[in-house]
Amino acid sequence: MSTAVGDDLGDAPVRREWSWPRFWSSYWLPPALWFLFACIAFSEFLAHPTRSLPGGADGVLFAWYFESVQHSLWHLQNPLFSDAMNTPTGLNVMWNTALIIVSTLMAPLTALIGAVATAGLMMLLAPVLSATCAYLVFRRLSGHPLASALGATLYGFGPFFVGQAGHLHLTFAAPALPLIFYLGYQLFVTQPGNPRRIGCQLGGLVAVAMLVSEEVVAIVAIIAVIATVIAVVLNLDVLRDRLRYAVIGLAWAIPVAVVLLAIPLGYQFYGPLTLNEGIPGYQSLDVAGLVTPSALQRFATSADIAANYTYPAGGVENTGYLGWPLLAFMAALLGLLVIRRTRFAIWWLITAVASVALSFGAVIYINGRRTDVAGPWQLVIEHLPLLESLVAVRITLATTFLVALVIAFGLAAIQRRRNYLIGCGAAALALLTLFPAQRYDGMLNLAQSSFFSGSGVKAIPAGSATLVLPLRAEPNASAQVMYWQIQSDFRFKMVGGYSVFSVDGTPAYLVGLPKYATVLQETDDTGRLPAGSDVTLARISAATTGVRYIVLTSELQHRDLVAAAAVEITGCTPRPVADVLLCQVPLP
Structure with missing residues (x-):
């Protein structure tokens, strides 16, 4: 220059x-x-x-922000903040790679396709x-x-x-x-x-x-x-x-x-x-x-x-x-x-x-x-x-x-x-000599669910805090739930997530899941019901974090066992809706 x-x-x-x-x-x-x-x-x-897009979990994250901004604009909400992920705390969108001006300009296209x-x-x-x-x-x-x-x-x-x-x-x-x-x-x-x-x-x-x-x-x-x-x-x-x-x-x-x-x-x-x-x-x-x-x-x-x-x-x-x-x-x-x-x-x-x-x-x-x-x-x-x-x-x-x-x-x-x-x-x-070795793939193998893509998800009241299982504090597992949330047009607010979060001012890509969520996931991983002490702590966690629904998808290995644990922890009654078990947590 x-x-x-x-x-x-x-x-x-x-x-x-x-x-x-x-x-x-x-x-x-x-x-x-x-x-x-x-x-x-x-x-x-x-x-x-x-069904998926390049970039693995990061690709899903970009799609999530396109949906988040479009949802906020359509509902006259602040697009620079969202509690649709990491509920109830939420996150500051500006600290993330949300491409805020692109996602804003593309909001009509997002709503269309x-x-x-x-x-x-x-x-x-x-x-x-x-x-x-x-x-x-x-x-x-x-x-x-x-x-x-x-x-x-x-x-x-x-x-x-x-x-x-x-x-x-x-x-x-x-x-x-x-x-x-x-x-x-x-x-x-x-x-x-x-x-x-x-x-x-x-x-x-x-x-x-x-x-x-x-x-x-x-x-x-x-x-x-x-x-x-x-x-x-x-x-x-x-x-x-x-x-x-x-x-x-x-x-x-x-x-x-x-x-x-x-x-x-x-x-x-x-x-x-x-x-x-x-x-x-x-x-x-x-x-x-x-x-x-x-x-x-x-x-x-x-x-x-x-x-x-x-x-x-x-x-x-x-x-x-x-x-x-x-x-x-x-x-x-x-x-x-x-x-x-x-x-x-x-x-x-x-x-x-x-x-x-x-x-x-x-x-x-x-x-x-x-x-x-x-x-x-x-x-x-x-x-x-x-x-x-x-x-x-x-x-x-x-x-x-x-x-x-x-x-x-x-x-x-x-x-x-x-x-x-x-x-x-x-x-x-x-x-x-720089010719690429393959197509731009790197696409995450995302599971499809008729519950989230169809009318079944309307059984969850709009904006309800929801735990979707399986879920672990790691990018790919979080991205799967984020994808289902996108398919539902942000019908619910998800527990956990993958992004840049503030933990007392310190950045973290992943945040620790609440105790009730980890206990339910461990039940699926181990194939055993939780111990009594874990159930007690999980009950306290579920009561204080405000979760209203638990969705048990077909991706769980021991879904019936997890459902039994969810009943013991929250007192909910699982019922089949489309291809999932939906568990409504009673109000305290």
Whole structure:
């Protein structure tokens, strides 16, 4: 975002005579192809769009928040708080990945097709929107559609999106990064028109992105500060001429963002059930992870996959892979730019190295071994402890964007058409090594129930505190009950749940279940009725927590035994409704 970019590439492509075929091929064809690829990648979800969605328990959590916000808006309730989960305490929605602005805008669609289908559709659209935004920015700055499309494909469909496909708060916020880059580029480089307009646009965009993912905005802010400082150092000769415009723009951007975020962030930090701290993010990129493919890549050997599981960011979080072919190709592009004496190459290299170094986390790991060498991220969290909850490996989102940027701009620097096409072919081959190993699945095997999806659930009065069994204080079991609650259109308030809860100001993904719930679950697990002392404690627990209904689903192994225990503890009378046993707890 400096003249290091602007002076080398200019602000806009050379205008050509307009024609419909060229317009179609350069503006509509790439997004259409990306949408087709996304449909293939999410084909398992599309086959059954209401039964499950990618991301496992996390995917169900996103669907739950879509349903929660829609339910709150339709009933004129506060969407920033909910006691539909973890009843009767509830939770502060703003401390969770609720994508509050997306779930609000999509509330009509949620009401029409359901929360699971809506959340899954947003997961499908996220990489398409990200690639499209990157493409439009790259094309605007470079003037080369093919080079821009190659870079944008990496950004929207590279290892980051393959691994994080089920983390909607990360993928749906990703389109903001190239747009923020472009507005920053205008603010610091081209400086067109009125700086107040650019500043207001930047402030509004940051506010919207914050209401999708605070984590992504924090990542963008960190890299933007680094990139701007480097750009200033490289362009001290023009600093005085550009400083006033940039300051005016920022002076408008900041208050615009503050005003738009005042209510939601005020509720987050000063509303009920706030947190005194975030959940520390411990996953980081292993140095070897840059060149060792994981289970996310098709061209990974069994040895590569085994090695990746020893890294501090195993599984879906290991999203920093670039591979030797792509690194070699980038080195060639940088060499070309250096030969042409472009400051962009220096700016990009320092910024990219900083981004990669930060993703290594607080302690450097090499090939699964802890080195005890502190990484640059340690310095960041020491001075900004609020960022301790940011997962360092997710900074690879910014790294991916920077790599996509150098592909688009580096190829654009090739002057002869023949060499340009050869370069694009080489880029395509390098990107092919990142091809995903499989579709974006990772879908939780959710049990279906005619009670929750049909009219049977209306036997429970709306808003009643309800324990649904089986239920354990672990993500998948909680997600199953949350899915049934979604199917019921939030007919009841559930005991337990999986989200970010406040326990006296301390964050927790799971909260301890009340005694009566654990006793009933243990009855099913052990196949034995509870001891007398446990029954006594469970009775006290049931009486003080206000549970009104207990639902015994067919997923229980010893349902009749659990029903007998429920009768002994609460005095309820189980009766069959659809495919469950419904037990109404008598009022004290």
